[in-house]
Amino acid sequence: MATTARYAVGIDLGTSHTALAYAELTGSAQDIRLLPLPQRVSPAEVQADALLPSARYQGAPGELGDAWRTPWPPRGASDAAPAVIGRWARELGAATPQRLVASAKSWLSHPGVDRTAPILPWGAGEDVAKISPLEASAGTLAHVRAAWDAAHPDAPLADQVVALTVPASFDEGARALTLQAAGLAGLPASLQLLEEPKAAFHDWLVLQGEQLADRLAGSRLVLVVDVGGGTTDLTLVRIEPSQDGGLPVLTRTAVGEHLMLGGDNMDLALAHRLEPHFAGGEGQRLAPARFAELVQRCRAAKERLLANNAPAALPITLLGTGSKLLAQTRSVQLAQGDVRQWVVEGFLPPAALHDVPTRRQGALRGLGLPYPQDAAISRHLVQFLALHAAQEGGGADADAVGRPAGGAANGAVNGAADGSANAATDRRTDAGAGATLNRLHGALPDTLLLNGGVFHAHALAERLAQLLTGWRGAPVQVLHNPHPDWAVARGAAAHALTQYQSNRPDVLAEQGSNAIKQIVPRIGGGSARSYWLVLPGKSGTSGAPQALCLLPRGTEEGTRLVLSGRRFALRLGQPVRFALVARSQGQAQAGQIVPLAGEGWVELPPASTVLPAPQGRASARIEVQLQTTMTEVGTLEVRCVSVDDPAQSWRLPFTVRGVVQDAADSSKTIASGADGTSAGAENDPDSATARLLEAEGLLERIFGTQAQEVAPRDVRQLRQSLQKLLGPREQWSLPLLRALADALLARARRRRRTPEHERAWLNLTGWCLRPGVGAELDGWRVGQLWQLWPQGLAHPQDPANWTEWWVLWRRVAAGLHEAQQMEVLEQVAGCMQRTVERSARARWGSYDDMLRLFAAMEAVPWEYRREMGQWMLQRLKRPDEPQHTWWAIGRLAARTALAANAHRVMPPAAAQEFLDATLAQDWRKNEHAMFAAVQIARRTGERTLDVPDAMRTQVLNRLQASGAPARWQEQVREVVQLEAEDRQRSLGDSLPPGLVLL
Secondary structure (H helix, E strand, O other): OOOOOOEEEEEEEOOOEEEEEEEEOOOOHHHOEEOOEEEEEEOOEEEEEOOEEOOEEEOOOOOOOOHHHOOOOOOOOOOOOOEEEOHHHHHHHHHOHHHEEOOHHHHHOOOOOOOOOOOEOOOOOOOOOOEOHHHHHHHHHHHHHHHHHHHOOOOOHHHOEEEEEEOOOOOHHHHHHHHHHHHHOOOOOOOEEEEHHHHHHHHHHHHHHHHHHHHOOOOOEEEEEEEOOOOEEEEEEEEEOOOOOOOOEEEEEEEOOOOOOOHHHHHHHHHHHHHHHHHOOOOOOOOHHHHHHHHHHHHHHHHHHOOOOOOOEEEEEEOOOHHHOOOOOEEEEEEHHHHHHHHHHHHOOOOOOOOOOOOOOOOOOOOOOOOOOOOOHHHHHHHHHHHHHHHHOOOOOOHHHOOOOOHHHOOOOOOOOOOOOOOOOOOOOHHHHHHHHHHHHHOOOOEEEEEOHHHHOHHHHHHHHHHHHHHHOOOOEEEOOOOOOOHHHHHHHHHHHHHHHHHOHHHHHHOOOOOOOOOOOOEEOOOOOEEEEEEOOOOOOOOOOEEEEEEOOOOOOOOEEEOOOOOEEEEEOOEEEEOEEEEOOOOOOOOOEEEOOOOOOEEOOOEEEEOOOOOOOOOEEEEEEEEEEEOOOOOEEEEEEEOOOOOOEEEEOEOOOOOOOOHHHOOOOOOEEOOOOOOOOOOOHHHHHHHHHHHHHHHHHHHOOOOOOOOHHHHHOHHHHHHHHHOOHHHOOHHHHHHHHHHHHHOHHHHHOOHHHHHHHHHHHHHHHOOOOOOOOHHHHHHHHHOOOOOOOOOOOOHHHHHHHHHHHHHOHHHOOHHHHHHHHHHHHHHHHHHOOHHHOOOOOOHHHHHHHHHOOOOOOHHHHHHHHHHHHHHOOOOOOOOHHHHHHHHHOOOOOOOOOHHHOOOHHHHHHHHHHHHOOOOOOOHHHHHHHHHHHOOOOOOOOOOOHHHHHHHHHHHHHOOOOHHHHHHHHOOOOOOHHHHHHHHOOOOOOOOOOO
16 A cells, blocks of 8 residues: 555445545544535536536537536547536436436446447437446546545545445456556556445444444344445345454355346336326337436436425426427326335335245336346345355255246355255255245344435335344344445445554554554455356266366455465467356365356356467467465456466456356366366367367368378368267357367468368358357457458459358358458448449359348448448349348348347337338248348337337238248247247357357
């Protein structure tokens, strides 16, 4: 910690509000203050408030005048894209929601999107300048830093001791992005990440002063429930009396899984309830911008109606649009009783100890965020407490209390906590269920601390206390939180102060400070989760992958662990991937290996990279040990340390994008174990490794460096030879495909030997690397492949080689970024133009394959795809145009991007002309046009992407009259996942087994 620091600072970067609290390092935690944060409240006024709304308004050029420049220009704003942060941004966004960036923190933890891409405001038109969730978070933090530096010019924030809070449930990817946002905002690199529930409890501890021990004398287990704007965080803290009669010993024993439920969801629920009044009746929907406006109105009304001394009702008014502004203006009374009923009963309904979260999707989908299927926080709480009871009971089955929905990624532990394979079955006996319920009763918290703005609604606080009291059969003690809006910021400052004073008494002495009496105990507990490396199952076992414990739960920050009993062979100059999972239940020891079976495992972003090889060598293989640390800032660090030279080590970075395969399927690590835990792609690692080596031998024979000639027939039959060895290529697993792709990329130079070599290499590489994303380090692989693009074909005189060339790039198109896709688009568009001339048809290969490649360019701006679609519509007027052109049109104007982010999807208004063109066809005679209509009218549940309800109804009627398959009708009627057959038809190829594109 910097010796020049003067203040301990706590920052709560909240979904709805951001706050900063601070105290002098030589002072007391009792002296913590809030920093008023200057912000625009109107075009003419700047005010300072303790809470800064975490909202950003992306103005149109000239819309905000010069007001956006003060109190200081937001990060990334300009004359062409002015912006404002805070209260005025929130008010402007209520009237023009399509320009409002809100809930950036929720987007920062959304694994299904590229959180570094400019996607916010979600669903906004092309006239709105967009920013990434990372930049939005950095902008809010930069505003806070500017406010601090203006108030403390002699003590800039970058030099202070800072604790920044995150939800306890944030995974490593979200934590890494939070640190990155802090760095972009100019916060100190040494800042600590602190879990929000711990911070809130820390603030309560500070407020008790000398009475702390007495206030906690009757408490054994404290449940902290922190419900903010976007997240519900659950934490248990064990209270043990001090043996010397001093402060009690506090240990955080459990945290909940990531639960994206909060005030945002409540606002959405109210808006859905009121929508029929404004849309014209049941089943009718508002346009996206109007619905977003209704959400903002409901948010403001909810806060007033659930507060103390609330009115009996408030009017909710939506203005009309255009020339019918007044005629279309409607208003409805929102009663306090209705809000209590809808919010309290919807989010904290009565629940019994055997209840579990349901799988049914509620009416909470909106704004593109992955909200839980069950909005009932009470049922999620039961599940959390059941897991804790199983853990405290020595690993007994939590399944008797209820199997949660969602599978391994979100479920409860289903097996022994020590990792043994005696997983419980679904069959339950009354005795077993009764024993589990008894154990759960014994593990229920006796004390409750509530935090977050939603608990200004006393009805919610009362319901939660009633639930716990009913479950326990005895009253629960509710700790008074006088300021739930900024308790987290205050607690973070207290934590930073306590840590500094404990760790740097020398600095305090130098500053002339007397010894400070500590009246706030530290909340121990270390790492909230244990972290595990995924390994494949060994021969003779059931084939299930195994997990090696890298860092046990409870490991304190700063503790470095070396897995001395495990050695790995690390590849340099080649992609290295460590698949990681975590679990918040059970006890483990570093180096312990257990089957990756049952539930309770949560997949993390893999630690992966391409490590440099020694100078003068393309690759190398060295023996390493793994070293893990829960860093002081609160993130997991994994290093590979050379066995021969411990001074040599390599840090493995985490990715920040979502991972699509389940934890139980992540059975491949490219770094293989030197002690028998070697990686493999199949259930039987030994035989799989042998087959893979034999397959690589076949590739080496065809594309290797040997001097002997290979018969053209052997080259042409390479694919059949591989299938004879590995089975049908449609069944090749994702790890096997990528291993073969790596072998082919390493031999890319030899593809140029003959036309047959080139065709075989292009065909196999495209198949093994499809769809260009989905496996870790696919970005690196596609980067290697992209180096071949400017080289072009070695044998362009052969039309069949052109066909394989186009097919290759179509198959990996999802892995190309916008600039690369634009480059491909320009060439293929030119070739298509020339190919339509009969004399050039043979020169450029298959027109149909070029058409399919063009339609796969999802990352390019939709305006380009619309232009190409319009050109295709003109071509369809010719009798010789292939009917597959309708497939391409359906892909260009589809409601769901198969691989790119959803912000690349063509807006419904732009897609309308293509839908109209399909409706003009006779679907009984033109199934391609009918399938295109299904893709364009398919329902996503995201109203910014869905076509108007009236148009969907028209498409549905035509589908029924044309005898369309029931599954096609269902896609237009409901939000459903594509079946494998339709996904393959849409994509143009099957996906690798087990891979699902988000």
